[in-house]
Amino acid sequence: MSRFLFYLILINMLANMVALTPRILILGRDSGTVLSLILALPVGMAITYIIISLFTHFPGQGLPEILREHTPKWIATPILLFFSLCWYFAGLTILIIYTFIIIRLITPDMSIYTIVLTFIIVITYGIVMTTRNILYLSEVILIMTVPFIAFILIKGYFSPELNWDYVRIAAMHINQFPSYRSFSTLLYFVMGAANLVIFNRYFTNLKKPTRKSMVLLTLISTFIVLTTYFLPIGFGGFEALDNVLYPWILTSDSMRMKYGIIERVVFVFIGTFLALAVLSMTIIWHVSLQLLSSVIHFKHLKWRKYNLTTPLLIVCFWAIALYITKKITIHGLYKSVRVFDDFFLPIIVFVLIGCLLLAKKGAASKCRKLKKG
């Protein structure tokens, strides 16, 4: 498995580690999260495996190219449009949650517009970068952030404040029937491979994942998923986390660097994950933009020799983002993310796999025809 594919999956997990996933998981802690955890991991890995190995049949092609080649336009267009909107929404949730975190913890007196403006310039530049360079970018950012993440996790696991009894209590709830909500949230958590719909354009030599790489991926995801769920419980207690909006911020704020220049780990933590969030947003919105511009293309919207479709789409992206970020409350955000994970995520997975299977069949029959002819 190409290391860049690994990064895509990893970044999706890490960026969501702080965002909404832990709260949704912890809210369902006495209604079956533990068993959903155990279920969602193998299912997620299986889906990852299926998606990657289906994409190996179309080297160097993104979903728009595959659909254009193998399906009629009236199927392709709505699917691409739907996907692009879903990806847009996924990126938007990250933007909103991090804007909320920043306004809560770092600059409380800054207006929401200013905070979103901070992201606009950089992320706009990021999403119009070429797909290949985004992959290189993700590699560099991961290299810079992983030491910090490792530091925080090690500090967390060896902290005397971590009470393993709470973790054991949480683990005891394994006998409950798995909840669909936790399951789908976790599925989204490990679904970074879906970004292949665009990024496959640059994997011209994608191979089926080997057993070794699958095992490695499973181990890493298991570790991250378990950490995401159990570490906050170990710090905050099993009962008390009900009213905590950002369990991981609370967790990292429970740690202290006694001799450090920066005393509260939470700032290191926010900085690190903010970098990952910007990267993740760049990746997700890049996919969304590419999908959208494969469907919408205004031929006559031109200024000198530049086509203005993409800038127009980006302006729309940000206008909507600004509006929603200003209007939405944290509660509304949780609600809409739940709806997204519960209903849209399975649709995305099924449609994606279905399309690829159909296209593969079509490609095979075409090939046979060519051979016969």
Add this chain to the structure above:
Amino acid sequence: MPETKVPPLFNELSTQLEPTEDLIQTPLHIKGQHAFLLYVKSVVEGDKLQQTVIRPFFEMASEESFASYIQSLPNQTKIPDKKELLINISSGFVLIAIRENHFLLDISLVSNNEVQDTMVEPTVHGPQKGISEDIDTTLNLIRQRYRKPSLKIETIMADDNTNRTIALLYDDERIDPDMLKQVKDRLDELDAPLIQAAGDLQHFINKRKFTLFPSTLITERPDRIVYNLNNGKVVIAIDGSPDVIIAPVIFFDFMSSMEDNYHVFSVTAFTIFLRYTGLFICLLLPSLYVAMTSYNPDILRLELALTVAGGRIGVPYPSFIEVFGMLFFMELLTEASMRLPKAVSGTATTVGGLILGTAATEAALTSTIMVIIISAVAISTFVIPINEMSFAIRVIRLFLIVYTALFGMVGLLVGFIGLVMLLANKESLGVPYLRIPWVNKNEELRMDKR
């Protein structure tokens, strides 16, 4: 004795070259043997001309034997078309006519062919001599160090107004042919009125006008040249410049010194660590000061935050003005000490340093901590081994300070990521700038190919 006529080509050329004081057109004759010479005196080596052409002429028995003697000389070249012939003559070639035959000899006088000391990238170990301003000497130095038949040298006449020679060096076995073709295309398309040095040429090769980071590397060290040739890169040398261009490069090339290869592992690892720390310090520290004092003093531990705030008591303006002011004077100081003659620059730095260091704090125009930060930044800027990169970083950090002044701590972080994006989105002849040179390069390259 019948007067032999001056060949028509000579008349034609000399009318085109005139009026030039140093143009010489002499007939040689002895006992019915005739030959004509045409050259420009100031660029031709007189002694060598006398030794290899004029004296043998008077010693030879016949015109035929003189002609065959001339033909056998190693510096004899084919006669090109008229336009190029004129260029050749004005760059030190001698045109000889014996009856109807014309010969062209390269007897040019080169006075800038001494090998230069390494001034820009000095090292403790490793070669102490750089390359030369004369291209032939440079090529000689490189060939002497890289003795492989697969080292190819192609020379191109620059299409500008001075007609300098540009040489393209590469190892045939190691280079990527696509990349080579790209370089050649760029050189062919070269359309500039005047190319004086490697730095000049680099801009025209890069094509883009607005760039923040250098996308080719300029070096004066022969060991770096050989190292890069061995890694399959192209080296472009231009006559008259003591540096060569190396392409394509990635960011990490700019952060490596040749000395890294000459030390033991622990020392190398430590210096590399120092270098990257220096990079981050000189890039981030001024912005961090702005963010920490004006936006988020709570990030620092309490004692430190109090010290920083206490140091700023009496400073009459916000921190970003302080940072900009001090940085500005620091840059002025750097620039001044670089341009001044060596005798004066010492004074400039001392006076400037004293003023910046002591007087400014005593007048409560800046805090003491700011002075420490500025000097730390100044020192760590010089740690970056390749000058162009450290210049680029000097410019870049200003943008970062602006972004931080506008958006605070988050602005610093996001702006830094934006910087990494700028780097990641840059390409040097098709090679991504931020490619991390891992071990299994081949597999990765296959991913790159579209």
